[in-house]
Amino acid sequence: MxxxxxxxxxxxxxxxxxxxxxxxxxxxxxxxxxxxxxxxxxxxxxxxxxxxxxxxxxxxxxxxxxxxxxxxxxxxxxxxxxxxxxxxxxxxxxxxxxxxxxxxxxxxxxxxxxxxxxxxxxxxxxxxxxxxxxxxxxxxxxxxxxPYKYAGFYDGEVYDARIQQDAMGxxxxxxxxxxxxxxxxTIKVKLQESMPVQKIIRKENSTILDFGQNFAGMIEINAALLDENTTLTVKHGEILIDDTTLYTENLRKAKAEIVYFAGKRKESYLPRFTYMGFRYVELTGAQYIEGLISARAIYSDMQRTGHFTSDNPLIERLFNNQFWGQKSNYVEVPTDCPQRDERMGYTGDGQVFALTGSYNYDTEVFFEKFLKDIRYSQLDNEEGYVAPTVPAGGPGGIGFINMLGWGNAVTIIPEMLYWQYGTDKHLVRQYDSIKKFVEAEIRRMGDHDLWLGPNLGDWLMPGKDLEWMAKNNEPISNSFIVHDLEVLSKLAGQLADKEQLLKKSEKDETAYSQYLADQERYSVQLQKTRAAYIEKYINDNGTVSGDYQGAYIMALKYVIPEGKLRQKVLKNFVANVEENGLNTGFFSTQFILPLLIEAGNTQLAFDVLLNEDCPGWMYQVKRGATTIWERWDALKEDGTVNDVKVVSDNMVSFNHYAFGSVGEFYYQYILGMKPLLPGYQKIQLKPYVDPRLGKVAGSYLSRAGLIKVSWAYQEEGIEFEFETPAASTIELPDGSYYEVEKGTYTYQIKRS
CATH class of the missing domain: 2.60.120.260 (Galactose-binding domain-like)
Structure with missing residues (x-):
């Protein structure tokens, strides 16, 4: 227009x-x-x-x-x-x-x-x-x-209903x-679920309302229940200290409050220019009566596609926590958190959770928009790099810290969209963007064929500070470069093949030649970088530089091919987990459980999932979490807040979905749903089971149709039921294997 x-x-x-x-x-x-x-x-x-x-x-x-x-x-x-x-x-x-x-x-x-x-x-x-x-x-x-005295995302709104909206010019x-x-x-943020008040805590000069769920949203004030000239202040927070005091230190410079001056007009007030991340609100200036305050969740409008239930309440609560984490942070862009003075489109957080999110909701249009944001932002980066936050603030470069793991969303997200939704249009559209990004990586690698420099590494890995990660980041950061080169070289080859299949009159010879040249260039660089990585960071005995879980995991995920060396690294990785339990940061958490499965340690994978000590997902659940925390130990074991400062700011969010990437394990391993062909044109159904989960059931509405899986331990064995919309392979824990067409199938195997 x-x-x-x-x-x-x-x-x-x-x-x-x-x-x-x-x-x-x-x-x-x-x-x-x-x-x-x-x-x-x-x-x-x-x-x-x-x-x-x-x-x-x-x-x-x-x-x-x-x-x-x-x-x-x-x-x-x-x-x-x-x-x-x-x-x-x-x-x-x-x-x-x-x-x-x-x-x-x-x-x-x-x-x-x-x-x-x-x-x-x-x-x-x-x-x-x-x-x-x-x-x-x-x-x-x-x-x-x-009537607005102030309105902004961080501080909230100050609204004076006494002011007449008369013409002034x-x-x-x-x-x-x-x-x-x-x-x-293409996609819009909307008001979503109503969030009823679950508990009322009356104090001498204020009232705290508990909505029972941490979420991104806004409150609505029923002004008909307020006397004229009343000043109602509503503060928002995620947790209570000692069940009585609203905790707001983690908001940093954000006030996260609504101040409403009641006038004669009694229409309801709903904010237009702000939203908050909260579970609790504290009211001052007016006595709370039922119906005065209501709340609504907000998030980008997407179709829900994933469901999961389990007899184990902790397992089901964790699923719901990651689900609410997504709803709270898919607000226009994949944000980091909804409560403090940030709420920015972090590419790292976005790519880590992207696969999990695509099972929960149909995120194709959401990420199509975000990939466009990446392309436009990248045009003003002097090195063709992808910024850690998108949309970027304006022209820029790479900076002292290279932020590998963040900008690599440029390859990870469109590749995920290809497998989940069965179209390569996002990869094709992003091709030039990916090339610019990879060329920036190649320039920075130079003769080393590796990018040597400070990086945040496996961000927020337990027990390690910023300085340690900056010095020991390279096995993490360079693994992303290997993956970028692999995606780009394969994509160039696929595009060359597409051109080759066109009629002579339709074929673009210039494009065909360029794709072939790109395939050669990036394939050669892939071999060089993979070889340099293995030589520098992996010993012959299979230990990885730094000997920490994130290094093992990212090397296994993106770098080390099948063979003896991979088996050695897997063995050392498993030994590390057996000795230390879960000890991962933002990037490697997504892959720890799948890699334990690959290593043949299904019980250990479920042990890690179900562990109730810190660090661990169930540690958060047992302490009342209703979303995923930014830090494994956001609440310490004594119940106090881990308000650790990074540089000068408090950095503890109770709604920060990166560690919610465990949702991928729910869908692809507990339920066993994976695409064998893009868009689930052919499906693998291979559930992994554990009696501690009780009965499990779930579904995913794929591009091919609805997939449903359930399993339950019975007296005589384990019963499975599958519903598939397309040709599928079914693999059961006893090794039995079936190739089936569209339909519903039931099996029973003996307990192992």
């Missing part, structure tokens, strides 16, 4: 004040003619919500959405036919700063993408007699007094930079 570029308006006062919300109003006067269609096209540099005749237009939150505003902007297309009436209509727009120029990033910057917010709209009305009419944003639009035309690329929104 290129036409929108002509109609951006902004506030008459160009001064930047953090937290400002501007309100614009336009009178839409219609004749008595019958309206057949009314389409509203709209976008903003900032975050907007529009109303027609006091009714919200659409159901999207934080429109137009978070993109790399330097180059890319979404617009929305609304059908407002039913909201219009003959005669006078009032069209109103609330415009906040949001990601565009509000306070954002852990550095708490403002004006990241521009100085002033702006909004543009075109309302096209068609009448039954064949005529049409258009209303657009312009200098005749009224600017209204704003006219809008000005926006003269700032407008992104070149406009495209219609």
């Amino acid at each position: 290129e036409e929108l570029k002509k109609h951006f308006i902004t506030a008459s006062n160009p001064e930047f004040i953090e937290g400002t919300v501007n309100i614009f109003a336009q009178q839409i006067i219609l004749s008595q003619k019958e309206v057949t269609t009314a389409q509203l096209y709209m976008t903003a540099l900032g975050v907007y919500e529009a109303e027609l005749n006091q009714e919200k237009i659409g159901d999207q939150l934080f429109a137009p959405g978070f993109t790399y505003y330097h180059r890319d902007l979404f617009y929305q297309n609304y059908d407002v036919t039913k909201q219009l009436k003959k005669g006078e209509n009032v069209f109103k727009v609330y415009l906040g700063q949001g990601w565009y120029n509000g306070r954002f990033t852990h550095e708490n910057k403002t004006q990241i993408y521009g100085n002033n917010t702006a909004v543009s709209w075109i309302l096209e009305i068609k009448y039954a007699d064949g005529t049409s009419e258009q209303f657009v944003s312009g200098t005749e639009v009224d600017e209204l007094a704003s 006219k809008a000005s035309m926006f003269t700032g930079k407008i992104p070149e690329c406009f495209s219609e929104t």
Whole structure:
């Protein structure tokens, strides 16, 4: 909708004040003619919500959405036919700063993408007699007094319902930079589940409400239950100290509060420009009565595709924890956490959880958008690198710490999409982006064929500080380069083969030659880097440099091919786990249990999963976690918060989904569902069982159709039931093997 570029308006006062919300109003006067269609096209540099005749237009939150505003902007297309009436209509727009120029990033910057917010709209009305009419944003639009004293993602909102929204001037035309690329929104954040209050804790001067679940969302205030001139303050937090005190130290510079000044008007108040990560809220300034506060979860709109149940309540709770972790952090982009002054699109967190997330929900469109964010952000990186957070803040380079493991989302995510959803379009579309990234890696590797330098390594590995990881990161960081080279060389070969199969008239000889040259270049570099990695980091006896689990795991996952050396490394890896239990960070946690299965240690894998000591997933569950923690020991064994500082900031989140990548083990191993061909055109069903889980059941709605698996220990043996939508192989723990077509199948084997 290129036409929108002509109609951006902004506030008459160009001064930047953090937290400002501007309100614009336009009178839409219609004749008595019958309206057949009314389409509203709209976008903003900032975050907007529009109303027609006091009714919200659409159901999207934080429109137009978070993109790399330097180059890319979404617009929305609304059908407002039913909201219009003959005669006078009032069209109103609330415009906040949001990601565009509000306070954002852990550095708490403002004006990241521009100085002033702006909004543009075109309302096209068609009448039954064949005529049409258009209303657009312009200098005749009224600017209204704003009841918002402040609005921002981190601090929340201060809203004064006593202020009358009277006209105070006219809008000005926006003269700032407008992104070149406009495209219609592909996925939107919406209000989701209602979150009922589970417990009320009344204190002398405040009331704490417990919603029973940590989540990303917002509260709604029923203003009809407040006296005029009451000032209600609502603070948000994830945990309570001693069951009575709201803990907010981990919010850092974020206030995460709502301040509401009640007026005569008694409509409900719901935030437009903020959301919080919380389980608890604390109210001051008014006595809590039932119905005053309600809450809703928010996340990007995706179809749920995965389900899992177990008789073991800890196992099922952990599944639900990772599930809520995804819902809390799939808000426009894969964020790190929803509560503190961050909430940024971390590529590392995103790629680690991507496979698990794609089982829980259909994430193809979500990641299609994120991969576009990567491409646009990468265009302004002087070395063609992918930043650790996307959309990036602007032009940049690689930096002192190379952040390998983060930007490698550029290969990991589209490869995952290929296998889960059966299309290579994301890999193909990302091809040039992947090449730029890999070329940056090659330049930095130089003659070593390895990238030697500081990195965060297996981030938040237990018992090791930032300095240790920076010095011992290389087996982790360079494993990602090996994987990048493998993906790119294979992709180049596949694209060359595609060109070769085309008719002569359709074949692009230049592209074909380039793909062949790329395949050769990256295959040779892959061999060099793999050989250099093995020579530098892996001893003949199978020990890996640093002798820590993350190094073993990432070497096994991405570097070491089948053979004697791999078996030696596997043996040492298993011995390390047997001696130390789980001891992994952000990247290697995803693969620890699958690799134990590969090594033939199924019981050890389940022992690690079920371990209730720290570090371990069940340690969190036993301490009341309802989402995944950022640190294994976010709560210490004595119940106090591990408020360790990194540089100068507290860094302990109780809703940080990276360690929730264990969800992959639920689907692919406990239930045993894996694609043998992309998009589950052929399926492997190979469950791994343990009596401590009791009865297990789960399903996944794949591109091929619904897959269902259940198993249960009976007196005589173990009973399995499978439902498959496509040709499948079924492998049972006793070694029996079946090749089946679409259908439902039941088997029983003896206990081992």
